[in-house]
Amino acid sequence: MAPIALTIIYLARSDGKLEVVKAGVKEDNNPTKEQLSTELDANGLPNFYEQLSITHNKNREWRRKLGGMLMRELGKEETTETGYILADLPENYRLYEHCRPADKKSAESSSRNSNDRRDAYLYGHPEGRKKRFRSPAEFLPHLLWMVTDKENDPENCECKLCCTDEWTKNAVAFMEAKTVGTDGRAHQSSGYQGTGKGQPGSKGVANQGGSKGAGIKGQDITTRKDEGQNSLSTAIKKEPTRNLPKDQERAQVTSQRPVTSAAAPKAPMTVTPNLMSPTPLAPARNFQQALDAQINKFMFRPGELVWFNRGNAWGLSVITTRQLYKDQRHQDCPQYSVQPLSHPYTHPPAMMISQEKQLRPWLAWSAPDPTHAALANKGLRYQDVDWNGVIAGRYGAGDPEVDGSIFAAKAIDECYTPFEPISDGSSNSSEVYYNGVFCGGEKIWVGEAIRLRSGAGKDLMILRRVVERSTQRSDGSFSQDLYVIGDIYTYRTMTYSPKSQIPANNFLPSRMQEDLNYRNRATIAHKSQISYWKITQSQARLGLGEVKGRWYESRTLLPILKGDIVFAQAMSKGEIDDVGTMLNGRGDANHSANSLGKRKNDRLETFGAALPVGTTIEGQVVATPQVAFPMDPALTGSNIEMGIGDSMGQPGNDTDMSEFVDVNQMEETDYSQSYLGRLGNGAQF
Numbered sequence: 001m002a003p004i005a006l007t008i009i010y011l012a013r014s015d016g017k018l019e020v021v022k023a024g025v026k027e028d029n030n031p032t033k034e035q036l037s038t039e040l041d042a043n044g045l046p047n048f049y050e051q052l053s054i055t056h057n058k059n060r061e062w063r064r065k066l067g068g069m070l071m072r073e074l075g076k077e078e079t080t081e082t083g084y085i086l087a088d089l090p091e092n093y094r095l096y097e098h099c100r101p102a103d104k105k106s107a108e109s110s111s112r113n114s115n116d117r118r119d120a121y122l123y124g125h126p127e128g129r130k131k132r133f134r135s136p137a138e139f140l141p142h143l144l145w146m147v148t149d150k151e152n153d154p155e156n157c158e159c160k161l162c163c164t165d166e167w168t169k170n171a172v173a174f175m176e177a178k179t180v181g182t183d184g185r186a187h188q189s190s191g192y193q194g195t196g197k198g199q200p201g202s203k204g205v206a207n208q209g210g211s212k213g214a215g216i217k218g219q220d221i222t223t224r225k226d227e228g229q230n231s232l233s234t235a236i237k238k239e240p241t242r243n244l245p246k247d248q249e250r251a252q253v254t255s256q257r258p259v260t261s262a263a264a265p266k267a268p269m270t271v272t273p274n275l276m277s278p279t280p281l282a283p284a285r286n287f288q289q290a291l292d293a294q295i296n297k298f299m300f301r302p303g304e305l306v307w308f309n310r311g312n313a314w315g316l317s318v319i320t321t322r323q324l325y326k327d328q329r330h331q332d333c334p335q336y337s338v339q340p341l342s343h344p345y346t347h348p349p350a351m352m353i354s355q356e357k358q359l360r361p362w363l364a365w366s367a368p369d370p371t372h373a374a375l376a377n378k379g380l381r382y383q384d385v386d387w388n389g390v391i392a393g394r395y396g397a398g399d400p401e402v403d404g405s406i407f408a409a410k411a412i413d414e415c416y417t418p419f420e421p422i423s424d425g426s427s428n429s430s431e432v433y434y435n436g437v438f439c440g441g442e443k444i445w446v447g448e449a450i451r452l453r454s455g456a457g458k459d460l461m462i463l464r465r466v467v468e469r470s471t472q473r474s475d476g477s478f479s480q481d482l483y484v485i486g487d488i489y490t491y492r493t494m495t496y497s498p499k500s501q502i503p504a505n506n507f508l509p510s511r512m513q514e515d516l517n518y519r520n521r522a523t524i525a526h527k528s529q530i531s532y533w534k535i536t537q538s539q540a541r542l543g544l545g546e547v548k549g550r551w552y553e554s555r556t557l558l559p560i561l562k563g564d565i566v567f568a569q570a571m572s573k574g575e576i577d578d579v580g581t582m583l584n585g586r587g588d589a590n591h592s593a594n595s596l597g598k599r600k601n602d603r604l605e606t607f608g609a610a611l612p613v614g615t616t617i618e619g620q621v622v623a624t625p626q627v628a629f630p631m632d633p634a635l636t637g638s639n640i641e642m643g644i645g646d647s648m649g650q651p652g653n654d655t656d657m658s659e660f661v662d663v664n665q666m667e668e669t670d671y672s673q674s675y676l677g678r679l680g681n682g683a684q685f
Contacts, residue, residue, distance in 0.1 A: 006085045009067050012539040013146050015154070016092030016124035030123045031096055038474075045101055049121075052095045053471035053479055054088055058120055059095050063088070065136040066143060073144055088483070088541055090146060093124030126154075131161045277538050278507040279464055279487050281447055285420070285435050289445050295514050298322055298334050299356050299556060302618045303603040305412050305441030307360035308338050308353060314360070316341050316367075316405040318607055320350065320617050343387040343404030344609035357560045362413070362441035363549050363584040364561060367406050372398030375407075382407040382610070408610035413440040413589045414597045415606045416544060418468055418482060434466040437482065438603055440586035442550045448509055449551035450484065452542070453593065457581040458491040460533070460551055461540065462509065480599060482544040488537040491578050496523075496530040508533060515553040519576045526574025545594040548585030554578055 017029050030036075031049035038048045052059045067084035071077075078084060089095060098119045122139055125131035133139040142159035149156050157163060284290035291297055300306055300319050308317045317338035324332045334356055340348045353359055369376050374395040375385060385407060390400045420435035436445045444450055446466060452459040465485040470478045487507075508516075516531065523529040557579045559567040570576060587593040600606040603617050 004081055004083050006064075006067075006083050007071075008087045009070065009084055010087045010537060010540040010542060011090050011143075011147060012537055012541075013152070014090035014092060014124075015126050015146060016090050017126045018092050018124075020126065020128040022128060027128070029092075029125075029129055030094060031129065047100045049096045049098050050474060051471060052097055052120065053473070054481060055479065056095075058097065059089075060085075062095060062120065062122070062136050066140065069136065069140050070143055070147070073140075074148075087543065089122070090124070090143070091541060093122055096121050096123060125161055127161070133161065278505055278535055279462070279539060280507055281462070281509065282464065284445075284447065285422070289435065289447070292445055293448065293509060293511065295511055297324070297332065299552070300334075300336060300359055300361075301443040303438060304443050305362040305409055306338065307362065307365060308340070308351065309358040310340075310351075314365075315402075316362075316409045317351075318611065318617065320615060325354075339611055339615050340401075341405035341408040341607070341610040342401045343385075343390070345387060345391065346401070347612035348401065350615075356556075360560065361549075361552065361557070361583065362409065363586070363588075364557075364582075366584060367409055367589055370398065370403040370406055372396055372400075372403055375403055380407075382411045382608075404610065408607070409441070410589045411608075412606055412610075413586060414592065414595075415440065415600045416482065416597050417600045417603060417606060418466055419602075430470050432468045432470075434468065437466050437484075437544070438600075438606065439544065439547055439549065440597070442586075444547075444550045449512055450486075451548040451551055451580045451583070451585070452488065453546050453548055453585060454488075455490050457548070457583075458578060459536075460489045460491075460512075460580070461486040461542070461547075462489065462507070464539070467541075482596060482599075483541050484544060484547060485539060485541050487535055488540050489533040489535050491531060492534045493523075493529050493531045496528045502530065502532045505533070505535070511553055512551070515555050518555045522571050522576055523574045526572070529574070543594075543596060545587070545596050548580075549583065552579055552583075 019026050019028050021027075030051075035049045038046075038050070041047045054060075063086040064083070067086045068078050070086075071084045076084075098117070098121060100117050119134070122133040123129060125133070125142075133142070138160060140159075142157055142162065145157040145159065145162075154162060284293055292301060300322070302319050302322060304319050306317060306319060307314050317340045319336050320339050321337040323335050325335055327333045333354070336353045336356075336359065337350055338353055338359075339350045342348060372390060372395045375390070375398075382404075385403075386394075387400065387404070389395060390398070390403065415438075417438040418432075418434035418436070419438065422433050422435050434446075436443065438444075439450075444463065446463050448463060449460045450463055451457065452461055461484060463484055463486045465483075467483045467485060469481050469483065471481070472478050489508075512533065516533065520530050523531065554576060558570075558576065561579070561582065562570070585593060587595055587597070604611075604615075607615075607617075
């Protein structure tokens with residue numbers, strides 16, 4: 001059976017709490033320290049709680065069930081080819097598993113065996129650890145309240161934990177009978193009549209628990225797991241329906257359709273079942289962050305991977321420093337120092353670039369294949385290459401320096417590094433908030449726009465938070481996941497008239513606002529069109545793998561990519577689109593889109609031996625490489641010191657990169673077809 005394509009649901013609202021105050025004392029909203037201890041009890045038996053990470057099968061099973069049941073209640077049924085899954089549990093909600101002997105017989109036979117009971121509980125309810133959810137069905141009414149209640153009033157929640165008295169009288173109950181089946185999808189024959197206020201005849205949510213009263217119609221829910229795993233279905237028994245007073249019936253629930261991508265139909269889609277309220281921008285925390293938020297200052301940043309013009313060819317380098325200088329008109333102009341990348345043994349000197357048109361973002365073009373055909377094997381990485389053998393010509397003709405930069409750039413593209421940890425006032429040690437993240441070749445600050453994989457390249461997120469979550473595994477080791485949180489926008493265009501009313505939004509970064517005004521001046525004058533950024537989701541939480549890269553102004557990057565003449569011609573016709581649709585995404589170079597990647601402690605560790613010892617980036621100094629590279633034992637140390645051209649028996653070509661990327665070809669108007677990678681990013685589970 002083929003795997004199904006899942007629509008990922010991002011939850012923008014949560015009432016979860018990591019800690020609560022009881023009797024004037026703060027306590028963690030999770031099992032107690034004694035319950036979390038994995039030591040055997042006095043009888044030598046296991047009896048402990050363990051947190052289940054987002055990658056755990058049971059965590060994923062909960063998210064599959066909740067996604068299917070939630071969308072069913074919002075009027076979107078699953079099909080045989082598509083399903084739904086929550087990107088993560090609501091913020092500050094955590095899933096724990098209780099491991100204990102199933103019965104006396106299993107307890108007497110072994111301290112740890114397959115008969116141990118492993119029940120899952122969801123912690124995070126704002127009233128503390130005693131208010132925990134026992135199943136996805138029991139949590140569903142609370143989840144539906146979070147994403148649909150416009151008042152965000154806990155009094156409107158109809159879940160069992162929030163509405164104990166009302167539950168006793170008019171409970172919405174699921175029977176707890178479970179049977180094993182072959183289909184894991186969420187299906188429902190009908191809704192239920194809830195106990196909340198609203199109009200008659202509206203859909204509601206059922207809750208799994210005891211049979212503490214009538215009030216639901218018949219339901220049949222199943223949730224399917226992926227191919228290759230055991231399937232599980234949950235059959236829900238039917239209870240008679242009780243007609244409730246009109247003032248106790250739930251209000252009609254509505255939803256917004258998922259945003260689909262025409263270019264990549266199986267990419268993760270954004271589902272927005274809640275209010276669209278822009279989030280205010282947080283102020284910059286330091287000078288560099290404030291500088292990068294300003295208009296007409298710098299396009300590129302220290303530590304970023306960029307293409308640079310070497311005169312007759314383009315190479316790959318890292319920006320090590322930058323500064324502003326005054327030109328003849330006394331205007332600020334940016335100047336960059338770049339260090340070209342190379343193989344571990346020889347490195348070209350650093351260069352000074354005084355014009356931004358001599359640079360390109362790493363994601364503007366796709367890296368070519370290595371000049372050595374023998375190195376083009378799929379899966380070969382920078383640290384795996386026998387660079388001494390390459391220098392000695394044992395792998396045929398080619399340019400070792402060029403190939404070193406290609407392999408290094410692809411390795412850098414896989415990595416990420418969060419930087420500048422900040423406190424959010426929480427004592428939760430499992431999550432750390434950061435002021436930014438190096439994402440592949442780019443540096444991203446909190447408070448600016450980032451490009452997403454959804455929306456055919458036209459979806460952006462205004463980044464509010466960078467969150468790293470650490471989860472302890474059962475063996476004592478830790479797994480780390482990185483999330484970005486912010487408002488999601490999509491680019492929209494409409495016919496302009498003097499009466500056109502574009503939704504005002506003062507919460508967009510100034511660079512986005514100014515760029516939009518610049519483009520609208522051209523499109524209004526020549527095409528009678530006006531564009532705007534429409535918010536589609538507030539406070540969304542996405543994995544780092546769903547980020548394509550940082551956002552660039554079209555008015556500054558398009559002239560660089562297309563050339564001044566072509567850009568001026570397009571402007572004269574009012575033809576100026578968002579430049580983000582022309583850029584690659586992080587992970588495309590390694591065919592690993594949607595992947596979290598490899599975490600590095602700092603930027604220097606990311607670049608490693610591709611930079612010469614002593615290179616500095618933002619004050620950090622490159623130390624002696626610690627990586628041992630493959631080496632042909634027949635080679636001597638003198639080979640390493642030889643010129644690249646001499647070692648290959650060819651004229652010296654250590655600075656001639658014409659076979660790498662030709663400058664003239666890059667400036668042709670059809671460059672996007674030759675150098676821009678457009679890879680699919682299907683999302684299947």
